[in-house]
Amino acid sequence: MSTNNPRPSKAERTASAREKAAQMRAAQEAAAKRKSLFVKLGVLAAVIVVIALVVTLIVQNNNAKIEDSGAVPQGGTAAGGIMVTSADTVAEKTIDKVDINKLEAPDEAPAPATPRDLTVAEKGEPINIVLYVDANCVHCADFEATYGDQMQQWLADGKVTIEYRNVGYLDRGSATNFSSRAANALACVADESPAAYMGFVKALWGHYPEGEMKNAELADMAIQNGAAESVADCIDDDKFRPFVKYATTAGQYDGVAGTPSIFVQGKEVDLAKQDFPTAVEEAMAANK
Numbered sequence: 001m002s003t004n005n006p007r008p009s010k011a012e013r014t015a016s017a018r019e020k021a022a023q024m025r026a027a028q029e030a031a032a033k034r035k036s037l038f039v040k041l042g043v044l045a046a047v048i049v050v051i052a053l054v055v056t057l058i059v060q061n062n063n064a065k066i067e068d069s070g071a072v073p074q075g076g077t078a079a080g081g082i083m084v085t086s087a088d089t090v091a092e093k094t095i096d097k098v099d100i101n102k103l104e105a106p107d108e109a110p111a112p113a114t115p116r117d118l119t120v121a122e123k124g125e126p127i128n129i130v131l132y133v134d135a136n137c138v139h140c141a142d143f144e145a146t147y148g149d150q151m152q153q154w155l156a157d158g159k160v161t162i163e164y165r166n167v168g169y170l171d172r173g174s175a176t177n178f179s180s181r182a183a184n185a186l187a188c189v190a191d192e193s194p195a196a197y198m199g200f201v202k203a204l205w206g207h208y209p210e211g212e213m214k215n216a217e218l219a220d221m222a223i224q225n226g227a228a229e230s231v232a233d234c235i236d237d238d239k240f241r242p243f244v245k246y247a248t249t250a251g252q253y254d255g256v257a258g259t260p261s262i263f264v265q266g267k268e269v270d271l272a273k274q275d276f277p278t279a280v281e282e283a284m285a286a287n288k
Contacts, residue, residue: 069099070242073191079117080247081163087156088195098246113255118266127283130163132261135182136170141208167248178212185218187240196226
């Protein structure tokens, strides 16, 4: 039995061969492109890992240069805070030197947080507010933008004292340790020009959207807000970085996991559930 399928002509065979060759080239080119893409993605991932490692090493190296013990600024407390007593004054420091090695590390950080040395004012006295804040923290910047003027007014009216525990929690995300450097600048202003402290606080967090600053820029901002020119040397010398390192470590040991963390008369205010001014006003009313 025979079939009636004619043999392809030479031209048809040539065209078919060319088509198959073209298909093979297209498949090879597609495979090469996929391989190239995978190689590029792999290289990009490796670069990202290397950058992350470099940043981590830089941060760790910068932190390693900071001594474990050091001086305390005016207004300084045993918990590493700066106590502001009015719109233009800070309290006398309660300790002359801090030493991280004297902090007792817990087996596990407490939950909920139990910050050390929370000040609770006696009846008739201005109530106390404790703020754990980080200069590189967007939520801290939002908190200052929302409530900063109100806190200034409470201070001016003699209704509150505020202890700023300026920590360096977010140094891990900054190759220049901006959180700790800014906290050092705050301590320098408190020590040398306490009347300028609250103005510098407002300016510092107001600058957040514009990004990190160099030490010289921090000094310029402090001076523009009333600090003495000598504050520049204090900032550049990292004079109170051990104090900041101490405050940061103490906060971590005490279970303060993030910023801002706010305590009014020794009780934490949950900003997700509570209105901050209402919590303060209620504490004022209860303390009369």
